[in-house]
Amino acid sequence: MLTVTFADLWFRARQFAIAVVGVGLVLALALELSGLADGFHVEVANSVNGVGATSWVLSSSAHGRVTAFAAFPEAAASQVASQPGVKRASPLLFVPGQVVQVSGAKSSSTVNLVGVQQGGLGDPEVATGHPLSGPDQAVVDSVLPASVGSMLTIGGHHYTVVGTVHGRTLTGGIPLVYMPLATVQGAITGGQRLITAVATVGTPRHVPSGLVVLAPATVIASTVAQLQSGVKSIDNTRWLMWIVAAAIVASMLYVAALERKRDFAVLKAVGASSRALFGSLVAEAVIVTLLAAVVAELLSTLLTPMFGQPVDISTETRLVLPAIAVVVGVLASISALRRVTGADPATAFS
16 A cells, blocks of 8 residues: 555655645744744843843832833842842843934834943843943844944934844844943933842842842743733744645645545455555655655745744754644545545446
8 A cells, every 4th residue: 555655646746746845835834933932932031041140129010021111219229239148239220112223224223221230230241342331332132233333322312332242132022222220321210210120149038118029930931921912823823824734735635535536446446445545645645744844844944034033943843843744644634534435446347
C-alpha cells in the first residue's frame, strides 16, 4: 500500500506541490501569530529584567503595571533604601505614550520615557555611544529611527541622543527612551520630584503607605495583562489558520479521492481493505503537511522582519509544529473517508 501511496503522490506531484506551498504559507502565518503573542511577554520581560532589580515598589493604584502613570513623591525612594535587607534602591519615572520628533525624520514617533538615576538601577548599558552623563541627554532603543548625535524634540524640549540599546520596548514594540530622572521630571511633572517606581536589590520589609512591594515576575505578568485582548485576538486568529490549513488539505484529498474512485474499487477487488486504503490517504495527507511544516519554518524566517513589533517564535513552538501538522493531516483525511469506504469492488469490472 505504501507503493500505491508514493505512486499517487508522484502522479499528482503538481497538485500536491501546490497544496504544500499553500499549507506552508498558512502554517508560517500561524507561527508568526504565535511569535507575536509571545513577543508581548518577551519585550516586557526584557525591559523589566533589564533594570536589574530583585523587587519593585509601585503605587498600589498601578495594580502592578510598570506602564501605569501612578506617581508618588521621590522621597519614598530614600525611605525604601533605608529598610533592612535593601542593598540598593533607585527611583524611576516611567511616562508612557509620548510623541517625539527625531531630527531628520519625516514623521513623529511614539515612545515611552524612562527617567533614571545615573549609575543607578535602570540606567541602561549602551550598545553604541556612551551612557547618560548629563542633563538633556537620551539613550534610545534601536527601534527608534535615531542614531548617536540625533536630536529629539519632546513637548518643545530638545535632547541629544548619546547612546542606543537593543530590545527595550513595551506595549507592542514602542521603544523606550532613557533620560536622567531630573530631566524627565522637568519635562513631564513641571519639576515636581515625582516617580512611579523604586527598583531595589533586596526586598524591603516595609514601605510607605499606598505603596506595594512586587517581584519582577508579578510586574511582568501585570503589565502584559493590559494587552490580553490583543493577545486573545491573535490566538483566535492562529486557531483559524490551523482550520484553513486543514481545509486546504481536506479539499485536495477529497478531489483526489473522487479521481481515484475506480482505483479504490480495483484495489478492493484484489483484497485491499477500506482501512488500508484510508491509511494510504492519511499517509498522503501527513506527508503533505510535514513538507508544509518545513516550508513554514523557512517562510517564517523571511516574514518576521515584516512585523513592526517583537516576534518571538520559541523553540518549543517550532518543535510542536510538525506534531500539529500531523494532526491537521489526519483530520483532513476524514473528508475522503466516505469515498474510500463507499467504493464498490464490482465497479472495477464494469
